[in-house]
Amino acid sequence: MSKVIAHELEIYGSHGMQAHRYDAMIQMITSGKLAPDKLVGKTISLEQSIDALMNMDRFETAGVTVVTEF
Secondary structure, rough: OHHHHHHHOOOOOOOOOHHHHHHHHHHHHHHOOOHHHHHEEEEHHHHHHHHHHHOOOHOOOEEEEEEEEE
């Protein structure tokens, strides 16, 4: 990621399931069979995201960091 940030590169693509399977996933979340909130390690502000991006190669946190304050 340091090269992406340093050279201001853009990453295109997708990672995960196909969009046509989203309905099934949403049903699993609604029914309680799937709890995506357990994947969230912490929430941060947009201002804090700069440091988070600069330090992401250190692997200091577990889970996904989500920007919730803009």
